[in-house]
Amino acid sequence: MADSTQHPATVQDFARIDEVTTLKERSLAQKIFASQPFWVTIALILICLVMNWVEPTFLTSGNLYNITRNFAFIGIMALGMTAVILTGGIDLxxxxxxxxxxxxxxxxxxxxxxxxxxxxxGLATGALAGAVNGVLIAYLRLPPFVVxxxxxxxxxxxxVVLSQNKMIYEFGPYADxxxxxxxxxxxxxxxxxxxLVLLTAVFGLVFNFSAWGRYLYAIGGNENAARLTGVPVDRIKLQAYVVAGLTAGIAAVxxxxWQGSAINALGTGYELRVIASTVIGGANLMGGEGGAYGAFVGAALIEVxxxxxxxxxxxxxxxxxxxxVFIVLAVLLERIRGKKSD
Incomplete structure (x- = not known):
């Protein structure tokens, strides 16, 4: 009797295992196809192939070298911007x-x-600027946009004042x-x-596998709930803005x-390209959604x-x-994906 009752249960267990496995595989596929960075990557590949067909010099080593170098600066800054946007903030x-x-x-x-x-x-200057932003936003509760x-x-x-509105190009004995x-x-x-590749890997690990990364997503998802669960919201926000200032410093250095000179107009308009990279890469300006690879591929798409x-x-x-146009389309795609998931 014992064997006859156990055998059907064992078969049912195997059936359940198959069902769960199928569900996991299906959910993984759905997750990939619902990922905005995935479709941005597809768009990036298609544009490269089409451009290489129209203009064969597009995918030459020289042009690829220029493309990758140019979007690296924006990509580095976009990684720091992602940390800020995850909290529901912005850094202009x-x-x-x-x-x-x-x-x-x-x-x-x-x-x-x-x-x-x-x-x-230089890095300390960038971090200090980010710290000032963070203190005013996190502890004095001022709006991120205004600050x-x-x-x-x-x-x-x-x-402008420090440079006396002049280009600085005499870098002394350590110029090389x-x-x-x-x-x-x-x-x-x-x-x-x-x-950029190194920082993308580091930020990817931090966002996905560290307590700090989970706190960023929690704050952006629901700040009040995050506070109630013991998340040090103010400190994490401050650190996010410091990171944004630090990545801006790295890109500046x-x-x-690369240019061999410094001008006070450096970076003019870059904030738009940086924010665009994060949004195109899947970051939600309301907070709680985004990632390192999205910032990377978003910056690459804009430069391509x-x-x-x-x-x-x-x-x-x-x-x-x-x-x-791409920023608006990215936000529209995010809205469509959000409705489908609901």
Whole structure:
């Protein structure tokens, strides 16, 4: 009797296991196809293939080198911006912070400081600007839009004052070492791209597998609920803005090294491209949704489109129009995906 009662149960158990396995496989496929970064990647590949068919020089090593290097700076900043957007915030000051960091690095090099001192001072400047934003937003409860808009103006003004509205290009005895940071290459790939790949991997791990990353998503999903569950909301918000300022500093150091000069106008308009990269890559401006790979592929798509327009002979003044259209389409796609999931 015992065997006869156990046998049917065992068969049913195997049936249940098969059902669960099928559900998991189906949910995984649905998750992939519902992922905005996945479709952005598909769009990126299709655009590259079409452009290579129209203009065979598009996928040459030289043009790919330029494309990857150019979007690396935006991608690095987009990673920090993703951390801020995950909390439901925004940082409009990253472009101006970039300009301020570039001027600080240039002035220190001009004063014949060691290149490492210039780099550390630049990164500290970016982090400090982010900390000011974070304190005002997290602890004084001021709106992120207003605070970072104010920092946009302050940082740009400081850059103009410190540089005396002049280009800084005499980098002193450590110019070659500093310039290699952004202008050098390893294995035929520019240093900024290596930095972007490294940071994407680091941010991906942090967002998905660390308590800090889970806190970011929790705050963006429901800040009040996050507070009730013991999440240190104010401290995490502050850290997110510091990270955004720090990534702007990293990008600034590398782009000044690549250009071999620093100007106070560096980074003008970059905040739009950075935010566009995160949104196109699947970040939700309401918070709680986004990822490192999305920021990476979003930045890549914008630069590929920009490069394709130039090679197709389209007036460069139209670039802003295309970026704006893609932002709206990305938000529309997010809205459609949200309705389907509901």
């Amino acid at each position: 000051s990253v472009g101006s912070v970039m300009g301020l960091v570039g001027v600080v690095c240039g002035l220190l090099l001009q004063a014949e400081s060691h290149w490492l001192v210039a780099v550390l001072a 970072t808009l104010g920092m946009l103006s302050v940082a740009r003004s400081l850059a 070492q500093f310039n290699w940071i952004g202008g050098g290459q390893v294995l035929g790939i520019s240093n900024p791209v290596w930095m 590398m782009i000044v090294g 489109i920009r490069n394709a327009l130039l090679m197709a002979g389209v007036d460069s003044n139209w670039q802003g129009t295309f970026v704006g």
